[in-house]
Amino acid sequence: MNSIKRCQRIMSLFIVLFIAGMIALVVKIQRESSFYMMNSEKRILGMVYDRSGNVLFDGTLEEGDTSKYGYNYFVDVGNIIGDDKGQMDNTLVAQNLESLNNYSFSDGVVQEGGQAAIYTTLDHKANRAVYDAFAGNDGCAVAYNYKNGEILICTSLPSLDVTNGYEDIDQFRNATLMCKALYGTVPGSTQKVSTVISAMEIMGVDKLYAKSYNCSGQYTNQSGDVIDCHELYGHGTLNIQQAVEKSCNPFFAQLIEDEDLPFNQLKKMYQQLGYTLNGDEKTYIDIDGIRCETASTTIVNPHEFRTQWGCIGQGDTLVSPMQLMMWQSAIANGTGKVTLPHLIDKITNIHGKVTETAHTLHTEQLFSRRTANAVKQILTTNGANNYSYQIYGYELGVKSGTAQVDEGKKENSLLVGFVDDSKFPIAFCVVLEDKDSTYLKPEYITQVMLDSLHADLIG
């Protein structure tokens, strides 16, 4: 009888293994069925809304149907919200198709009345105002609440209204289908914020404040290369506060060469801030599935032009406007921790039940509270001294930058900063491309942005 039992045990083993596989299959199908249906031709997508319930994407629209919404109604969010047509991959809709799918395994594809939706944190009205403020110039603007991480503004020009379709795709201007806020751009002097943070962390706040260097209009470094200052006759002797306000290149070149700023520690600090150095593999910041490039630069030798030029924010240094804005949150909060941005506030299923809600997340400590507060002091002083008459009504911490692009043929104008107000905690970054081709200034766009947000959020 024992021998028969052995046979039964062997049979049981095969049957149990098979049943375990079947259970795994049912679980897999339950969990992934929405994904499968997203890859079918039968999908019915839901809606994407802004924070006030305005539509940012309508999955029920027929292709080319422009009658339901006004002309170019979606143009300000076209390349960040995107659509499901496959032309844009790095957009909210493309990366969250499953959440928008009006399908469940129990109910099947819901042809009408499905309530699958994504409620974003964006403010469509303010976003549109910022888009219009660019007056057709290229660039991008991004702003978020540095306390809770809600992205309120994210517009990038040129853009498109996805309801117009892609028939004229050959006529689209360069970078129409990408949200520039997510991709690296030469940061110009806004990079100096990172250099100041790094120097403060390595030297200590007091020691950096005690440092002063002379600017005579240009500086010849130890390798014999010349770093020019935008002030032809120089700024004279400057301390760190003055250097940031004047955005003095020779000051920062001398700071990089300073023996009190060990180069290896500087590299480590840059890496801690999130830079990939010297051609290392690029990494990405995930924002609700959307990939945002992390900063990159080349620093190999403190006495070399390329390194100093990189720390000043030119050359092959690239930082996405989103990341420039994120660093501002660590300064504005006074904690040294970046508040991670998010676009999705909540997601509802086909029955309208909330299935996911956003949570505020922070990075680990990137730099000390003392450094954060000291940099905050420098930036708010800069804001008060140099920008209060251009952007009025707000107590700002600001750093501007001018980035040479296309091998110096064009210059982009950047402005990063934050509002030092606990009731209106906004960090932002504005990039205006080819600044010499327009009368417009990023300060104006920032003013429009803050005014629109203030009207919507505070009233």
Next chain:
Amino acid sequence: MDNPISYVFSCLFVLLAHAAMLVNVFINGSYSSFSDALLLAGAVLILDMAYFIAMLFFRQSSHTIDFMLILILNMSVIFQSCFGGVHFAAKHYITAIAALFACRGGYLLCRNHKWIQQQRKYFYIAIAVLILAILTLTGSRSMWIHIGSATIQPSEFIKPLFVLACATTISEQQKKHKVLCFNVVYENTALFGLIMVICLLQWWCRDLGSLPTFVGIYISGFMLRICYPKAKLSKKSFIIAGILLAVTALLAMKFAPDYAKERLHSDIWNDRDGTGYQQSRALIAIADGGWFGKGPGKGGLCNVFAHDNDIVFATICEEWGLLYGLMMICVLLIMIAIPLINPPRSYFHGTMAAGICAAFTVQMALNIFGSCNMIPFTGVTIPFISAGGSSMIVSGFMIGMLCATQSPYFSAPAAGKRNRLPAGRRQKI
């Protein structure tokens, strides 16, 4: 018949199950002509009744497996008749009837364990003949023999023969022979040689799909050998066997043909219109069907190649729902698990039941998990469910072997007397 009430109720259960499916076909089905559905219903119910009557002529200890067999066969006929719109799948119906006959054949052949163990040399010969047929008659490195419009897959017929080879040689475990310094059991060596030949044949024919089924049967036989009474069973034996199996699997993966390696690494969603076409469509179809399906004949997977065999589980789930698909699998599992409830009464029959169980579970796993992208996709069938004459007849034959484990025959009947039932056992249904 010891228990006619039980028999009648079992008949009613099968009839009701089929009637319920047919009602679903009539109400929810997609058919162009009502007569198509009517023809299907008539064919299914007539086959049920005919089989119930025919069963009365076979005196068995238990008819449970027979009832499960007719239940699953006619379920299969209904499923196959609904793919792409309700019609009567006459070819599948005929192969189902052939499977019922094959089942009887398997039962009659295997119920006398003493007699069949004496015939084991013929199984080796039959396997050798089939291998030769594959090598000579199938054409260029193929598993199929084409006779006119019909095709036969000889490798399918090797499966029950291999189960029988494993089972009929089990009693030889005690006969060890000293060869050099080793104790050798000739039968084990022969069996090992046989599985190696089958592996090489499958590799040569570039059809590795059935290979795991043979390996499954061999593993069940091997495990029962090392657990054989008086065998020196030790953890060491198991560990060595496990290591050998792992090494073999690694070598197999290394030397597998390119197309097989490709399947190990392919991303079906990135190659939806290439190598992942069938699997991605199968998964979409299951998702589209949901729990309760779109309705008989209303599926779209019928336009995909091999919808009625390689990805048949998905086709059924799309039209009938995942719940029905799972119920179908439950019926198959219950059928092969009957020996767990009503144990075989000889080690030969036990070994045979284990081999059949291994063959069926491995084959179902390969088909279902393969089509659902849990394991590499192979072109094997689900016993009784997939279309295919060779598979259907062989599956029927193996179920007949399983029936024999339930109603064994222990002594030769005296002249003029009917077969004796085992002493002390009541008839079970």
